[in-house]
Amino acid sequence: MQETEQSEKDMIGSLLDEDESKCSEFRSSITKSQQHSQSQSPVKSFKDLKEAKEIPLLLDDAGQQEFPSNDPNNFYFTVQSAFIQQRQHSLSHEFHQYMVPQPPLYYPCQDGFFSQKRTKKLQSSADSEQTISQQCQDQYASLNIQQSFIQGNDFQKDKIFKALIEDLPLLAKHKFGNYVIQKIIENSNQNIRTLIFEQLHPFIIEMCYDKFGCRVIQRLLEFIQNHQKIQLIQSIKSQVLNLIFDQCGNHVIQKIIDLASDAEFIIDIVTNNVDHIVSHSYGCRIAQKCLEIFPNQKLQQLYISLIPLCEKLSFCQYGNYIVQHMINQGPPKGLEVIGKYIKARILEVSQDKYASIVAQKYITVANDDDIASICKILINDYYPPMLLILINNQFGNYVMQNFYQKCNDKQKQSIQIQINKFEDHQFTQFGRHFLQFLARCHAC
Template sequence: MPENNVQRSPLLEEFRTRQNRGRKFELHDVLGSVVEFSSDQHGSRFIQEKLTSASDEDLQLIFDEIYPKANALMTDVFGNYVIQKLIENGTDEMRSKLVESMRNQIHSLSLSTYGCRVVQRALDYVEPEERLNIADELRDQIIPCVRDQNANHVIQKILERVSPTSQIDYIPQAFRGNVYSLAAHCYSCRVLQRIFEFCDKAQSRPLLEELLEDADRLMRDQYGNYVIQWILSKAGRNEKDRIIRLAKGNILRLSKHKFASNVVESIIAAASEEDRYHFIEEIMLEKPIAAVVMMRDQYGNYVLQRFLELAEGQQKQKLVMLIKPVLNNLKRSSSGYTKHLVAIERLLDTTTTRNNAATMTNNPSHSNAGMSSYQ
């Protein structure tokens, strides 16, 4: 009996059996059963492969058979892939018909695990006017969609594919007054990043200002920290500096936080040389020495590693001399000597090796000795 009590036609049973025995099926062998094949794991894969290289005549035959059942296939676990292939490989007329069949159903399809994939594929391939029609059906459902595990991907795709974004201004408008809660949400935080990436300044600037007002809280948020990191990576210098200023005097506190520690690493990378110098000076302060506390902290140690990688010259030597005795004591006691401390020790050893090599290179006696030996 077929698995999961699925009733299959004799043709599909024969296909599943004989495919494993080397028999080659062609499209003309399954005509009349294309919809059933599309809903079957193995049959769907077969139809997808054939659609990629089908002749115009065969493509039309498959489309004509699938089209009446297209909506059901769009939300089917295997059928949705066949619809996506038709969108990719079909004619403009076929794509338009499929989009027309989706009319007034974009919202329900976007909420569907499989339907949302079809909507996204359509947005990649249809004409600009059709993209706008798809987007417009979600106009009054933006907030529920960006919070949905499936529909948020559709909104992201709309932002990526519709240009100019002034045509979909209702998306960034829906975020106004809601930036903190949406930035701190596991799905809508992704959409907010796409708004910053694709919308023009007139649309994104108010949202960015709203975000920066809550930057300190968002640094420490499970999802908001990703939005702050995006700003540090992609935004303008002024926006980056506003976040960097929030970290001054707070490096130890933020570095010991599970989520904010990731932001601090991004801050270190985005900071100017001058700001980075002051941050390193900050972690070498006494009572207690922040660098030592960070070294032993499960999150702060990663931040300290970034500082060790980017510190330079005498300041780096000072930081190494501050940490190394404490690290050696921990190693001797073997108490709490974790893999994180091993990573820090390697960085210290690398720094020591480079410093020794630099000293030898700059010492004339060593240089002359090397030349004599070579001659």
């Protein structure tokens, strides 16, 4: 009973405190309205209320009354529990579904999950009136064409290729079209590859300098026959030196060195221009590729040209890679020359950003006599000793770590005695790195 009175008081509000007669009339009207509402079909959801148009859902005018009528007989419309619940809990499931847009759906595709927008674009691109060549220049349609060519039968592949053959030079240099040409080269027979080569041959040099065209040329070199490779090389032979210094063209030269059997002429070009090539950001990669691929008997002239330059190249940002390769795989004469100037300039070499890497590489392959010579140079009576200078250097401390690992027990003991002569405040942050390295070595 108390709960009923409390609910009535909450519903009626201040009327209970003003006039008891008005409250009794109002209470009787509510009772009648509840009896009438039980005879009607219940409203199941907020959506049903909207469809029934029994009450206004949204107020277009700020001054409009929220309830349809002030008549107490119609009050059951305004106090329906379902409506009040929806108004109080506006983020309920049905209301949220009605008001808030849903996130985009994702549909599976053969090469991953595409968004709804991308999937529709793929479907519309395939059904559009554009030609296949024009579709290859679209980001999403080109993917569709690539999949169609890979998974299609011979008839479908021929149809796609015949539609593209006239526009091959244009598509090979296109941002998206070049991928279509590459897939056709990979997944077609030798006859189609021959037709592609013949169609692109007049534009070989132009494509080698192109950001996307050079990729098509590299793919051609992987799949065409040997006589076609020779023909391609002859077409670009006059431009090899310029291609070596080009950001895109040097990749074509690297692919020729990797795949072509008749590429020894590149060694002569590198040998004649060794000073410029090995110190260039792109040219040094060509020199490295020659040293990696060709046997030593074909590289004798190149080694003869490189040995006098090793000391200079050690301090070069790109040339140091050539010196490192000569330490690992070069002739004994080259290793001897490199070791001679490293021992003579150990303090200067070890403190340089690039030459310190060469020094570390040399120490890893040095014999016991070379290690003993370096140890004798580092442990001296000068103040401060070279050992302390290198330990406190940001590059030299790495050289000393490698050197310490190559020393024998007696040499290690001499290094520790030399270090113990100095206090902790005489070591920089790099010197402390070396001390931590020594602690790890003793802990093992």
